[in-house]
Amino acid sequence: MPAQDIRHTDHRILVSAPAETLYRLVADVGGWPHLFTPTVHAERVDGDDRRERIRIWAFANGEVRSWTSLRELDPDTRRVEFRQEVSQAPVASMTGSWTMAPAPDGRTEVVLGHTFAAxxxxAPDLAWIDQAVDRNSRSELGCLKEIAERSPGLDELLLSFDDTVLVRGPREEAYDFIRRCELWPERLPHVARLELTEPEDGVQKMVMDTRAPDGTTHTTESVRVCLPERIVYKQTVLPPIMAAHTGAWTFEETAEGVAATSHHTVVLRADAVPTLLGPDATLAQARDKVRAALGANSRTTLEHAKALVERSARAGR
Known part of the structure; x- marks a missing residue:
């Protein structure tokens, strides 16, 4: 039998940031959705800071794909090795590594390598994989450089918060209210229009027009992954003040009822604050404004879910 066609690529970039900083960003896979443009959702399934199994949903040539990988992490050498444990066709196998090493000019060279087969x-599938790897590698290295070199830093630009509403009714009905987002225009006062497509089971692409309190509308686009216990999402078309916005809807059963929670993580654009909020506006004011706007819409959604589920529960008694 002929040998399998194995391809290898290396992508590299020089970054004006310490290797330790870059390693921490790469090692924290849970932060990838608001760090890397192609990543929709990523999480550690099991393991620790030396060896872990991760699950990723990401764009590949415009399509959302998912896979499970094993990663070996070495903070001493600032190297992360990965191997796809469960791939999605047309990928037959994929291995690779991230390395961060000091460059002679004082910067850090980041090398992202991939070895793969279709x-x-x-041949067409190999070309498809090669194109996807090239696009995503260039994008991820560019994002890594931008975040690491940005001033103010990521910690100052990052905003995370939750809103929770107690729903006294079945968990599955609260979950269904969020999953059936195509019904939101008739259920939620702040949703003017929503177009939903599901390219595969559990993956949703949505285009939504949201009404602001002053009557204006703005359009956002998001990709959602509907997992059995929660729904996670990433906005792919954002308001100008945001560089990234990811989130999740979770549903925890308690003794009092279902704790339905909206989680948001936002990366703000510091350069957009003076233009959008005025020349004297501060980053703190921008954080408050974004928190208030997103929180208001989330709480409205959760309160309407609560009302519908509890009304249904009362009718069933």
Missing amino acids: VGDS
């Missing part, structure tokens, strides 16, 4: 050694 199912059935199909």
Whole structure:
């Protein structure tokens, strides 16, 4: 039998930031959705800071794909090795590594390597994978450089918060209210229009027009992954004040009822604050404004879910 066609690529970039800083960003896979443009959602399934199993949903040539990988992390050498444990066709196998090493000019060289093969050694599939790897590698290295070199830093620009509403009714009905987002225009006062497509089971792409209190509307686009216990999402078309926005809807059963929670993580654009909020506006004021706007819409959504679920529960008694 002919040998399998194995391809290898290296992508590299020089970053004006310490290798330790870059390693921490790469090692924290949970932060990838608001760090890397292609990543929709990523999480550690099990393991620790030396060896872990992760699950990722990400864009590949415009399509949302998912896979499970094993990662070996070495903070001493600032190297992360990965191997896809469960790939999605046309990928037959994928391994690679991130390395961060000091460069002679004082910067850090980041190298992202991939070794891969296609199912059935199909030439068109190999070309598809090669294109996806090239696009995503260039994008991820560019994002890494931008975040690491940005001033103010990521910690100052990052905003995370939750809103919770107690729903006295079945968990599955609260979950269904959020999953059935195509019904939001008739259920929620702040949703003027929503277009929903589901390219595959559990993955949703939505385009939504949201009404502001002053009557104006703005359009956002998001990708959502509907997991059995929660719904996670990433906005792919954002308001000008945001560089990234990810979130999740979770539903925890308690003795009093279902704690339905909206989680938000936002990366603000510091350069947009003076233009949008005035020349004297501060980053703290921008954080408050974004928190208030997103929180108001989330609480409205959760309160309407609560009302519908509890009304249904009362009718069933």
